[in-house]
Each structure stands twice: as C-alpha cells, then as structure tokens.
Amino acid sequence: MLHLIAATLAAALLVAALYRSSPKSASAIAVAVPALAFLWLAAQAPAIDGQEIIEQYQWAPRFGVTVAFLLDGLSLMFALVITGIGAIVNAYAIPYMRKSRAERGRLLSLLLVFQAAMLGVVLADDVLLLYVCWELTGISSFFLIGFKNEAEESRSNALQALIVTGLGGLALLTGFLLLGVVANDAGLTFAEARRLSELKAVGATSHELYAPILLLVALGAFTKSAHVPFHFWLPSAMVAPTPVSAYLHSATMVKAGTYLLARLTPTLGGAELWTWLLGLGGGVTMVVAALMAIVHRDLKLILAYSTITVLGALTMLLGLGHPQALSAFVLLLLAHALYKAALFMVAGNVDQSTGTRDPYRVGALARALPGTASVAAIAAASMAGLPPLLGFLGKEGLYVAALKTDGLAGSIAAAAVVTAGTLLVVAALVVAVAPFFRTGYGRLEARSLPRTLAIAPGALALGAVLMGVFTGWMDDFTGVVAKSIAARPVSTDVALWHGIEPPYGLALACSAASILVGLLGYRKLSQSPPRELLGEGSALGRWTPSFLYPRSIDLLGAGAEWMARVLQNGKLRNYLSVILLTALAAVGLPLCLAAFEGIDPPNADAYAHEILLVVVALVGAWKTIHARYRLEAVAAMGATGFAIAFLFALLSAPDLAITQLIVETLIVIIAVLVFRRIPPSSSRRPLMRRRLHVAISAAFGLLMTVLVLAFSRARFASDASEFFVRHQAGKSAGAGNIVNAILVEFRALDTLGEITVLAIAGIGVITLLRLGGDSSLEGKEDG
Amino acid sequence: MRQLILTTLTPVLVALLALFSFFMLLRGHEEPGGGFVGGLLLAGAVAIHSLAHGPAGARKLLRLGPETFVGGGLLLATLSALIGPMTGQEFLATWELGKIPGLTSVGTVALFDLGVYLVVHGTVSGLLIALEEL
Numbered sequence: 070m071l072h073l074i075a076a077t078l079a080a081a082l083l084v085a086a087l088y089r090s091s092p093k094s095a096s097a098i099a100v101a102v103p104a105l106a107f108l109w110l111a112a113q114a115p116a117i118d119g120q121e122i123i124e125q126y127q128w129a130p131r132f133g134v135t136v137a138f139l140l141d142g143l144s145l146m147f148a149l150v151i152t153g154i155g156a157i158v159n160a161y162a163i164p165y166m167r168k169s170r171a172e173r174g175r176l177l178s179l180l181l182v183f184q185a186a187m188l189g190v191v192l193a194d195d196v197l198l199l200y201v202c203w204e205l206t207g208i209s210s211f212f213l214i215g216f217k218n219e220a221e222e223s224r225s226n227a228l229q230a231l232i233v234t235g236l237g238g239l240a241l242l243t244g245f246l247l248l249g250v251v252a253n254d255a256g257l258t259f260a261e262a263r264r265l266s267e268l269k270a271v272g273a274t275s276h277e278l279y280a281p282i283l284l285l286v287a288l289g290a291f292t293k294s295a296h297v298p299f300h301f302w303l304p305s306a307m308v309a310p311t312p313v314s315a316y317l318h319s320a321t322m323v324k325a326g327t328y329l330l331a332r333l334t335p336t337l338g339g340a341e342l343w344t345w346l347l348g349l350g351g352g353v354t355m356v357v358a359a360l361m362a363i364v365h366r367d368l369k370l371i372l373a374y375s376t377i378t379v380l381g382a383l384t385m386l387l388g389l390g391h392p393q394a395l396s397a398f399v400l401l402l403l404a405h406a407l408y409k410a411a412l413f414m415v416a417g418n419v420d421q422s423t424g425t426r427d428p429y430r431v432g433a434l435a436r437a438l439p440g441t442a443s444v445a446a447i448a449a450a451s452m453a454g455l456p457p458l459l460g461f462l463g464k465e466g467l468y469v470a471a472l473k474t475d476g477l478a479g480s481i482a483a484a485a486v487v488t489a490g491t492l493l494v495v496a497a498l499v500v501a502v503a504p505f506f507r508t509g510y511g512r513l514e515a516r517s518l519p520r521t522l523a524i525a526p527g528a529l530a531l532g533a534v535l536m537g538v539f540t541g542w543m544d545d546f547t548g549v550v551a552k553s554i555a556a557r558p559v560s561t562d563v564a565l566w567h568g569i570e571p572p573y574g575l576a577l578a579c580s581a582a583s584i585l586v587g588l589l590g591y592r593k594l595s596q597s598p599p600r601e602l603l604g605e606g607s608a609l610g611r612w613t614p615s616f617l618y619p620r621s622i623d624l625l626g627a628g629a630e631w632m633a634r635v636l637q638n639g640k641l642r643n644y645l646s647v648i649l650l651t652a653l654a655a656v657g658l659p660l661c662l663a664a665f666e667g668i669d670p671p672n673a674d675a676y677a678h679e680i681l682l683v684v685v686a687l688v689g690a691w692k693t694i695h696a697r698y699r700l701e702a703v704a705a706m707g708a709t710g711f712a713i714a715f716l717f718a719l720l721s722a723p724d725l726a727i728t729q730l731i732v733e734t735l736i737v738i739i740a741v742l743v744f745r746r747i748p749p750s751s752s753r754r755p756l757m758r759r760r761l762h763v764a765i766s767a768a769f770g771l772l773m774t775v776l777v778l779a780f781s782r783a784r785f786a787s788d789a790s791e792f793f794v795r796h797q798a799g800k801s802a803g804a805g806n807i808v809n810a811i812l813v814e815f816r817a818l819d820t821l822g823e824i825t826v827l828a829i830a831g832i833g834v835i836t837l838l839r840l841g842g843d844s845s846l847e848g849k850e851d852g
Numbered sequence: 853m854r855q856l857i858l859t860t861l862t863p864v865l866v867a868l869l870a871l872f873s874f875f876m877l878l879r880g881h882e883e884p885g886g887g888f889v890g891g892l893l894l895a896g897a898v899a900i901h902s903l904a905h906g907p908a909g910a911r912k913l914l915r916l917g918p919e920t921f922v923g924g925g926l927l928l929a930t931l932s933a934l935i936g937p938m939t940g941q942e943f944l945a946t947w948e949l950g951k952i953p954g955l956t957s958v959g960t961v962a963l964f965d966l967g968v969y970l971v972v973h974g975t976v977s978g979l980l981i982a983l984e985e986l
Contacts, residue, residue, distance in 0.1 A: 810881075
C-alpha cells in the first residue's frame with residue numbers, strides 16, 4: 070500500500086515537471102496512475118473478505134515507531150472511491166482547463182498530492198500516521214481552494230477552511246493522545262497503542278476518559294466533514310475550480326471525518342454518548358443543510374449544502390449503528406460520491422457554457438449540451454432516489470435504517486430523514502431539471518462545449534446505474550464493508566425490491582411521498598425563485614457562523630494590536646518594571662504562600678573590613694538614587710559594584726571578583742559614552758513615579774535575598790559538585806580551576822550556546838547602533 | 853594638556869592590559885581566569901585606546917573589524933567542538949596535545965577557550981566602538 074501513495078506522489082512530481090514541455094504525457098500520467106491504483110485495489114477485493122491486510126515498515130526501531138498500513142473492507146471502499154473518482158476527475162480537468170496549459174498542469178499536480186494524502190488517511194493503521202496525513206489533506210486542500218490565487222476571496226476562503234479544519238485537527242490529535250493513555254491502561258505497549266487494529270479491543274467506552282476522547286475526536290471529524298456549526302467553510306470553498314469541488318468537496322476530503330468515525334466505531338462506538346452525539350450532530354446537520362440548500366441561487370452552493378446534508382445523514386447512520394444503518398451507510402456513501410461528483414461537473418459545464426451558475430436564469434440547455442443534460446438527468450434521479458439507480462438503494466437504505474431504530478432516537482431520525490430526503494429531491498430538480506429542461510425563461514447565450522467534457526461525468530452516471538442494477542454484487546460488497554466497520558459479521562440485504570412488510574413498505578411509501586412533495590416544492594420554487602435569505606445584510610445573516618468567523622478574526626487582530634500598544638510602549642523603564650513585577654508575582658507570591666522551611670538568619674559575625682565594604686555598597690546605592698546628575702549616579706553605581714567585587718574576593722570567589730571589577734569598569738565607560746548623546750539634565754520625574762521605582766527595585770532585591778537564603782537552607786540531593794571534583798582530578802594536574810573547567814569542559818555545550826547567543830545579541834546591538842545614527846537620538850528623553 | 857597625559861600613558865596601559873588579558877586566558881585552566889575574563893580585559897584595553905585616539909584609532913588597533921572577531925571566535929569554538937566527531941568520538945570530546953607546564957594544556961579545551969575569548973572581546977569592543985561612532 071505504501072507503493073500506491075508513493076506512486077501517486079511521484080506522479081504529482083512528474084506532472085509538475087512535465088506539463089510545460091509535454092502536456093499530453095503529463096495529462097496521461099495524471100489519469101493513468103490513479104486508474105492503475107484503482108485496478109490494483111479492486112484486485113485485492115477478494116482477499117479482503119473477513120480479514121485485513123496489514124503492511125508495516127520500521128521507522129525508528131529503537132522507539133518502536135513503525136509506519137503501518139491497513140487494508141480492510143472500509144479502507145478498500147474509500148480507497149476505491151479516492152482513486153476511481155480521482156482518475157475520473159483528472160480526466161475531466163483536462164478538457165475543463167483547456168484554456169491554460171500551465172494552470173492545468175498545476176491543478177493536476179496538486180490534485181495528485183491531495184490524493185496521496187487522502188490515501189494515507191484511509192490506509193493508515195497508525196493513528197499518528199493518520200493524523201499527519203489528515204493535516205496534509207488540509208494543507209493540500211488549502212492550495213486547491215485558493216487555486217485562483219489572484220483573487221482575494223479565494224485566498225481568504227482557503228485560509229478559513231484551513232483554520233477551521235486545522236483547529237479540529239488539533240482536537241483530534243488530543244483525542245488520539247488520550248486514547249493512547251486508555252490503551253496503556255489496558256496493557257498495550259507504546260507501539261501497539263497507536264495501531265488502530267489493536268485499539269478495537271481496548272474497552273475505551275467504559276474508561277473514565279471516554280467522554281473527552283469522544284468529544285475531541287468528534288470535534289475533529291465534525292470540522293473536517295462540515296457539520297453544523299462548523300459547516301461554513303464548505304460553501305465558501307466553492308470558489309475553487311470545479312474539478313476541485315467535484316473531488317474534494319463531494320467525494321473525498323469531506324468524507325474524511327466520516328471515515329474516521331466509521332474506523333473508530335469498534336473502538337468508541339456502541340455507547341449512549343456515541344449514539345446521541347453522532348445521531349443529533351448528524352441529524353441536525355442533515356436538516357439544517359437541506360433547508361439551506363434550496364434557498365440559494367448558485368448551482369455549486371446548492372450542491373455544497375446538499376453534500377453537507379448527506380454527510381450529516383452518514384454520521385447519523387454511524388450513530389445508529391445497527392446492521393441496516395451500516396449497510397445504508399455504505400450504499401449512501403457510494404451513491405453520493407458518484408452523483409455529487411457528476412453534478413458538480415455538470416455545474417462546471419453549465420458555467421463554462423453560459424457564464425452563470427444561477428439555475429433560475431438559464432433554461433433549455435438540453436439542446437446545446439445534450440451529453441451534459443442526460444448525465445444531469447441520471448445523476449439527479451440518483452440523488453432523488455429513483456430506482457433502479459444506486460441512489461435509490463442509498464435513500465431507501467437510509468429510510469429503512471431510521472425506521473428500524475426503536476424508541477425516541479428512531480422517531481427523531483425518521484422525521485429528520487424524511488424532511489431532508491424531500492428537500493434533497495427539490496434540490497436535485499433545481500440543479501438538474503431547471504437549467505436543462507425548463508423552457509420559457511429568459512435564456513442566456515449557450516455556447517456548445519467540447520464533447521469530452523461529458524465523458525467523465527457520464528462515466529460516473531453509468532456507475533450509478535450499474536451499481537444499482539447489479540444488486541447481488543453490491544450486497545456482497547456492502548457486507549464486507551459493514552463487517553469491517555462493526556468488527557463483527559453483519560448480515561446485509563441489498564435488493565431493489567424487499568416486499569412491502571414494514572419497514573420496507575413504509576420506507577417505499579415515504580420515498581414516494583418525498584418525491585411527490587419534492588416535485589410540488591420544485592414547482593413552487595421555479596415560479597418564485599428565492600431571494601438571498603441568508604445574505605450579509607439580513608438580520609438572520611448576522612448570526613450565521615460564516616459571518617461570525619471574519620468578525621472573530623478581526624477581533625483577534627484588534628486585541629493583539631491593543632496588547633502590543635500597551636505593553637510595547639517604547640519606554641525602557643516600563644519594560645523593566647513589567648519584567649520585575651512579573652518576576653515578583655510569579656516567584657514571590659508562591660514563596661509567600663507555600664510552606665518552605667523558613668530561613669536561617671544569616672551568619673552575623675563578620676570582619677570589620679567586610680562590614681565596611683557593605684557600608685560602602687549601601688552608600689553607593691543610596692547615592693545612585695538621590696544623585697542629581699547622571700554621571701554622579703553612574704559613579705555611585707560603580708562604587709557599589711567595586712565594593713561588591715572586593716567582597717567576592719574576600720569570600721574566596723576570585724573569578725567572580727575579577728569579572729565584576731572589569732564589568733563595572735566597562736559599564737562606567739559605556740554609560741559615559743551613552744550619556745554623551747543625551748541632553749545633560751534629565752527632567753525630574755514626578756516623585757511618586759520615582760518612589761514607585763524604588764519600591765519595585767527594593768522588593769525585587771528582597772526577593773533575591775530571600776531566595777538565596779532559602780536555597781542555602783534547602784539541601785539538594787546533588788552529586789553534581791562531587792562529580793566535578795572527582796573528575797577534575799583526572800583531567801588536569803590536580804587542583805585546577807574547577808569553575809573554568811565546568812564552563813569549558815564539563816558543560817561546554819552550554820557555553821557554546823551562550824557565546825552563540827552573545828554573538829547574536831552583540832551583532833544585533835551593533836547593527837542597531839549603526840542604523841540609529843543622529844536622527845533617532847536627538848530630541849528624545851532618556852529611556 | 854589632559855589629552856597629552858592620556859596619549860602618553862595609553863600605549864603602556866594598552867600593552868599591559870592586552871598582555872594581562874592573554875595571560876588570564878592561558879591561566880584560566882589552573883587558576884582563576886579563563887576566556888570570559890580575558891575577553892573583557894582585552895575589550896577594556898580597546899576602550900582605553902579609543903578614549904585617547906577615538907573610534908578610528910581603535911579600529912586601526914584591532915586591524916580586523918570587531919564583528920570578524922565575533923564570527924571568528926564562534927567558528928573556532930565550533931570547530932574545536934567538531935574535532936570530536938571527526939576523530940570518531942562524540943561532539944565536544946576533549947583531546948589533549950600536551951601541556952605547557954604551569955600554564956595550560958594545549959588541545960581542544962584551549963581552542964574552545966580561545967574562541968570564547970574572541971567572541972567576548974569582539975562583542976564588547978564592537979559595542980564600545982559603535983557607541984563612540986554614534
């Protein structure tokens with residue numbers, strides 16, 4: 070399986086390299102590689118029944134990190150969809166982007182990169198590999214959504230999608246890590262705890278961390294699969310070129326969240342929270358999105374919202390979890406992938422032909438675009454659930470699953486499903502029937518398109534027909550997939566006709582009713598086309614998530630600006646005050662509150678000359694504060710420094726003493742050089758301010774004193790000093806300079822880092838001084 | 853008049869300080885001293901010279917720009933750390949060539965210390981000269 074991903078990536082690189090010099094071979098590669106992958110996967114199908122194929126490669130054997138892939142029914146189905154529809158979408162993109170070879174090459178290459186990442190998601194057995202590929206799909210979709218990168222809207226919508234799904238991805242990662250904790254508790258090793266195939270038997274549902282895990286994982290899945298209230302990025306993503314919408318936003322990327330939930334069904338499923346979270350989340354999404362689908366006047370937006378509807382339905386089915394629900398899941402997923410991709414391509418053709426995507430402004434396109442029209446008819450029929458198409462199997466499966474659930478959950482599900490189903494019929498009619506077969510409306514000029522543009526969607530429509538007709542084969546396939554989702558044998562019963570005993574009869578009746586009501590609804594709509602109910606100006610529009618998102622981004626920016634203005638106000642003494650106060654609060658408060666062992670009173674007997682030096686230091690400090698002139702203050706500070714240096718020398722710290730002496734001297738010199746350039750007498754700062762500064766400094770000094778005394782009291786079990794002394798004897802001739810030895814031998818790496826930092830800081834300061842020059846220093850008060 | 857005293861004394865002071873700083877560097881292995889103090893002392897020498905002869909004079913004294921010392925010192929320190937891997941040992945392994953009796957050992961340690969010396973000197977001298985040229 071690794072070879073599939075690698076081959077797809079290689080194809081992406083080849084296409085990127087070749088599309089300028091030989092566009093034909095680039096296009097051929099772009100279609101052939103996914104097609105071959107599809108065939109390889111299809112060949113694995115017989116081997117999958119009942120077992121999984123696992124492939125693993127050692128990545129870092131010492132840590133037990135392996136790259137592991139898993140192929141079972143569920144991943145096979147997804148992989149087939151990804152590669153199959155991938156090949157067809159690439160084939161569509163070739164004539165669709167016939168106007169610009171460069172753009173076409175770029176699009177094909179990016180699509181292949183995305184395809185590789187998506188394959189990684191569905192084939193991964195290791196949760197971290199899954200997460201990495203998950204994020205890779207997000208990143209490649211960023212580039213695909215923002216493909217027309219000259220347009221501001223494309224860029225900001227791409228960013229929006231990235232941020233929303235990225236935040237969900239973080240939640241997902243957290244959920245996975247917690248799941249690893251659960252696995253560890255159940256006795257799995259580090260290497261095993263990350264394998265999805267091992268996680269099934271871990272018993273996560275009864276663990277205390279179950280609820281947070283489920284919520285986090287669901288957050289990741291719901292953002293990726295555009296569930297309410299995180300759905301708003303998907304309609305915005307319709308700024309992408311049509312092939313991108315057909316591939317990512319109908320068949321693959323948005324199904325990643327659904328795949329994740331299906332994959333985790335044996336691990337996290339079966340509990341009440343699972344049923345209600347997925348059931349309600351999916352159900353609400355389904356109904357809300359279906360309502361939103363019919364109020365828009367853009368083909369792609371209608372298709373986007375109806376995609377969200379079906380995604381919600383799929384999630385709800387996973388929530389319900391019983392065998393009918395799982396088989397309905399498979400059927401609905403496949404049906405939707407086929408008809409939605411086809412309808413997106415139809416929308417693209419309409420757009421290229423007439424220049425608009427408003428279904429209420431075009432009509433009778435069937436004459437100009439016969440191929441597209443027939444495909445549209447079939448795909449819409451599949452969407453509306455007409456036999457003998459795959460969409461009929463899917464829709465009926467959905468109804469049956471809802472009706473077969475008992476209790477309150479079942480009733481809610483049934484109501485939601487019927488509502489959404491009806492609305493979907495309306496949407497299907499608006500998308501397919503209105504533009505092509507309706508007459509009597511102001512028509513726009515319809516250009517005819519190359520016939521090749523109808524081939525790709527035609528293939529998809531054909532698939533929908535074939536899979537609907539060959540139900541025996543579908544039954545087997547559905548059984549395999551459902552079994553791998555549920556991790557136990559599942560009996561499925563896929564057929565075009567089940568007889569009329571409940572719930573099948575009821576389902577058929579509901580289905581028929583939804584089609585009839587849908588027709589009526591469509592009639593009403595086409596007579597009075599909708600205005601934009603949820604546009605920017607309307608009252609309702611102010612609360613939609615798509616409106617709140619840019620507002621929150623703006624708020625974030627404004628908040629950051631405010632904080633920078635307050636904290637970075639350019640005055641050095643303010644920075645210093647903030648730092649000292651923070652240190653006081655962070656260290657001092659816990660020190661006061663915590664029970665530490667008390668401080669030993671410092672040793673009070675000292676030599677007379679030591680006391681004299683302390684007095685000199687104190688006098689110097691006092692003079693520094695009260696000096697009238699700056700040089701006076703600097704000199705006083707120097708006196709304090711020298712006194713301390715002598716103290717160091719007296720207390721047997723000669724290195725410190727020498728360093729302190731020379732540093733003090735240099736500081737005096739530097740201060741003199743700096744003060745040369747500042748007006749001679751400083752404006753006296755208000756008394757209160759100076760007292761405040763003194764207070765802060767004194768408090769900080771007190772803190773340091775207390776800390777030193779507390780540390781000397783506390784006994785650290787540190788054998789570092791013994792270690793150094795012991796090894797020092799071996800390093801040089803006995804009594805060497807142990808301080809320096811620590812600096813340049815034992816802890817040389819630290820020193821290397823320190824001088825690097827010193828070098829960087831020094832060069833930085835020198836550069837700033839060079840750039841500053843005369844202009845910046847004149848007229849500024851001391852800072 | 854005052855300038856005359858300064859310019860007369862400066863060569864002596866600078867020479868003494870420079871010698872002393874180098875002595876501190878070599879001595880650091882056995883006695884108090886080392887690369888950091890040595891670098892600071894050399895920068896002090898440069899400071900005295902620049903007080904008498906101005907920043908241009910200080911630059912003439914150094915011949916190479918202060919930034920060169922910084923970069924060169926860092927390079928030297930890193931190279932001495934890399935001698936270890938080049939001879940098959942770990943990074944920063946010490947390797948001794950011999951000893952100058954009573955003073956220091958010659959080897960990677962001394963090289964590293966020299967690197968530190970040059971970096972500290974370059975930084976502080978550069979700072980002082982830049983402040984004067986401001």
